[in-house]
Amino acid sequence: xxxxxxxxxxxxxxxxxxxxxxxxxxxxxxxxxxxxxxxxxxxxxxxxxxxxxxxxxxxxxxxxxxxxxxxxxxxxxxxxxxxxxxxxxxxxxxxxxxxxxxxxxxxxxxxxxxxxxxxxxxxxxxxxxxxxxxxxxxxxxxxxxxxxxxxxxxxxxxxxxxxxxxxxxxxxxxxxxxxxxxxxxxxxxxxxxxxxxxxxxxxxxxxxxxxxxxxxxxxxxxxxxxxxxxxxxxxxxxxxxxxxxxxxxxxxxxxxxxxxxxxxxxx
Amino acid sequence: xxxxxxxxxxxxxxxxxxxxxxxxxxxxxxxxxxxxxxxxxxxxxxxxxxxxxxxxxxxxxxxxxxxxxxxxxxxxxxxxxxxxxxxxxxxxxxxxxxxxxxxxxxxxxxxxxxxxxxxxxxxxxxxxxxxxxxxxxxxxxxxxxxxxxxxxxxxxxxxxxxxxxxxxxxxxxxxxxxxxxxxxxxxxxxxxxxxxxxxxxxxxxxxxxxxxxxxxxxxxxxxxxxxxxxxxxxxxxxxxxxxxxxxxxxxxxxxxxxxxxxxxxxxxxxxxxxxxxxxxxxxxxxxxxxxxxxxxxxxxxxxxxxxxxxxxxxxxxxxxxxxxxxxxxxxxxxxxxxxxxxxxxxxxxxxxxxxxxxxxxxxxxxxxxx
Numbered sequence: 262x263x264x265x266x267x268x269x270x271x272x273x274x275x276x277x278x279x280x281x282x283x284x285x286x287x288x289x290x291x292x293x294x295x296x297x298x299x300x301x302x303x304x305x306x307x308x309x310x311x312x313x314x315x316x317x318x319x320x321x322x323x324x325x326x327x328x329x330x331x332x333x334x335x336x337x338x339x340x341x342x343x344x345x346x347x348x349x350x351x352x353x354x355x356x357x358x359x360x361x362x363x364x365x366x367x368x369x370x371x372x373x374x375x376x377x378x379x380x381x382x383x384x385x386x387x388x389x390x391x392x393x394x395x396x397x398x399x400x401x402x403x404x405x406x407x408x409x410x411x412x413x414x415x416x417x418x419x420x421x422x423x424x425x426x427x428x429x430x431x432x433x434x435x436x437x438x439x440x441x442x443x444x445x446x447x448x449x450x451x452x453x454x455x456x457x458x459x460x461x462x463x464x465x466x467x468x469x470x471x472x473x474x475x476x477x478x479x480x481x482x483x484x485x486x487x488x489x490x491x492x493x494x495x496x497x498x499x500x501x502x503x504x505x506x507x508x509x510x511x512x513x514x515x516x517x518x519x520x521x522x523x524x525x526x527x528x
Numbered sequence: 529x530x531x532x533x534x535x536x537x538x539x540x541x542x543x544x545x546x547x548x549x550x551x552x553x554x555x556x557x558x559x560x561x562x563x564x565x566x567x568x569x570x571x572x573x574x575x576x577x578x579x580x581x582x583x584x585x586x587x588x589x590x591x592x593x594x595x596x597x598x599x600x601x602x603x604x605x606x607x608x609x610x611x612x613x614x615x616x617x618x619x620x621x622x623x624x625x626x627x628x629x630x631x632x633x634x635x636x637x638x639x640x641x642x643x644x645x646x647x648x649x650x651x652x653x654x655x656x657x658x659x660x661x662x663x664x665x666x667x668x669x670x671x672x673x674x675x676x677x678x679x680x681x682x683x684x685x686x687x688x689x690x691x692x693x694x695x696x697x698x699x700x701x702x703x704x705x706x707x708x709x710x711x712x713x714x715x716x717x718x719x720x721x722x723x724x725x726x727x728x729x730x731x732x733x734x735x736x737x738x739x740x741x742x743x744x745x746x747x748x749x750x751x752x753x754x755x756x757x758x759x760x761x762x763x764x765x766x767x768x769x770x771x772x773x774x775x776x777x778x779x780x781x782x783x784x785x786x787x788x789x790x791x792x793x794x795x796x797x798x799x800x801x802x803x804x805x806x807x808x809x810x811x812x813x814x815x816x817x818x819x820x821x822x823x824x825x826x827x828x829x830x831x832x833x834x835x836x837x838x839x840x841x842x843x844x845x846x847x848x849x850x851x852x853x854x855x856x857x858x859x860x861x862x863x864x865x866x867x868x869x870x871x872x873x874x875x876x877x878x879x880x881x882x883x884x885x886x887x888x889x890x891x892x893x894x895x896x897x898x
Contacts, residue, residue, distance in 0.1 A: 313769060412602070500783070502894070
């Protein structure tokens with residue numbers, strides 16, 4: 262089931278990226294022990310390259326890697342969320358495949374990867390994604406709190422801080438227009454996520470996502486996977502809209518070309 | 529008894545909604561010669577970018593028909609005092625606006641009048657929310673160099689409210705709306721030194737009221753200078769450690785591009801498998817005193833590089849100059865060099881306003897597109 266799903270999603274979402282997929286994964290798995298975790302001059306963990314000024318891309322585990330799927334049996338779904346999830350698993354109409362920016366864990370599961378740009382003197386961190394939306398998430402590291410009533414957005418409002426060697430990012434203010442994982446776990450605007458990033462060595466970062474959404478679940482749950490650093494790679498331009506022809510999946514057929522929104526009939 | 533307008537007769541709140549027609553090629557979709565008036569009950573509010581929609585059930589000849597009322601972006605509406613709760617399903621509203629050219633039940637809402645009591649009046653804010661401050665000095669990094677974004681000592685923020693929103697050669701005055709649609713088509717040849725084919729294409733795009741705009745149709749990126757012409761703004765993030773500047777782009781699909789200051793070579797147009805021509809091109813920059821000078825080449829031809837539909841080719845080369853003359857002001861100047869479309873290089877310039885202590889608006893063009 263997992264492998265069938267993985268193959269289908271590969272074809273649906275990442276077919277143009279198969280070359281890159283073939284290259285990713287633990288880069289130096291059978292080679293020498295990885296370098297230690299890079300640190301800044303101030304001694305804090307750096308998410309960049311070992312040599313100051315150098316950078317790299319964090320790649321996701323290959324699709325279908327055991328343990329990276331959603332542990333469905335452990336998730337405390339509300340009934341409607343379970344039903345919607347089961348439908349999504351069948352239909353697989355993931356918004357990300359239509360160029361929608363997809364927050365939380367999904368931002369890290371794009372085949373081309375992301376770069377973390379922390380600028381300590383500005384107390385800010387930017388997470389820039391290459392594939393999919395080719396967009397960015399701003400993480401405020403200046404000690405501010407979330408706004409009282411954030412305008413819902415695809416990436417939400419993120420605040421972050423370091424707990425020792427762990428980067429913690431707390432996010433609220435999501436809209437409901439994306440999937441926060443690869444397989445379609447539902448969420449509502451009540452979603453709050455806490456992400457923990459632990460760079461265990463130069464090559465590997467452990468990622469853990471804690472999900473709390475009283476609109477869709479009866480309790481908290483977590484999922485986790487690893488990200489892999491490729492130090493010889495720069496951010497490059499990727500425009501999902503270049504030749505995205507999946508739009509008929511969304512609201513109709515040829516009419517979408519003219520952005521005809523007259524067909525929605527709500528009682 | 530004095531005359532009362534139809535709106536006042538219904539004793540409803542007026543949500544005036546002035547010049548929003550300037551946004552996007554609205555006239556490409558809606559006919560300003562076909563006014564429409566509908567009354568009905570709100571069935572759904574789709575509060576999304578780039579344009580919010582309100583769906584209205586209207587009783588017509590014994591049946592209920594559902595109309596789509598298209599409005600400005602949620603960001604624009606919020607600036608005008610709307611919120612997501614201003615209109616709710618079940619509210620009775622009256623809409624006056626423009627009917628879709630294709631005859632479908634769609635209307636561009638010019639005025640929306642709410643019937644659920646309350647006499648609130650909302651008007652679109654067309655002027656910046658912030659007033660020009662007394663000149664405050666340019667923020668600087670500890671080493672004295674000027675900062676294009678935040679510094680450790682100054683607030684974060686972004687650049688918006690461009691003083692010009694369409695590209696016209698410096699020194700030329702032509703009448704056009706905020707999105708580059710000419711008032712008089714005969715002015716087309718004055719906008720820039722076009723080659724004949726480029727002028728013909730520009731006129732064609734203008735005659736079609738910009739409805740072929742790839743950003744409008746398919747959310748293609750606002751490459752070239754277009755990213756500096758939108759009220760959604762842009763943010764400049766100086767990553768000094770790695771000698772590069774990120775341009776975080778508020779319009780289009782919230783992309784980013786990178787200006788490298790690390791002395792790398794400008795490789796220009798590359799057509800190999802790995803480095804096809806790009807929407808944002810390849811940018812290298814260097815500081816010339818107080819000015820950041822950026823050389824960008826390697827563009828593809830799949831987008832409009834400015835509001836208004838000026839053509840370009842893959843030979844396009846932009847030389848951009850960014851100078852922060854005060855905390856609140858960014859001077860932007862661009863020289864356009866495209867021997868494929870223009871007979872000579874030409875220049876344009878405008879200024880942008882600092883929006884301090886605010887995040888770049890979370891606008892995704894793709895939001896309510898397919």
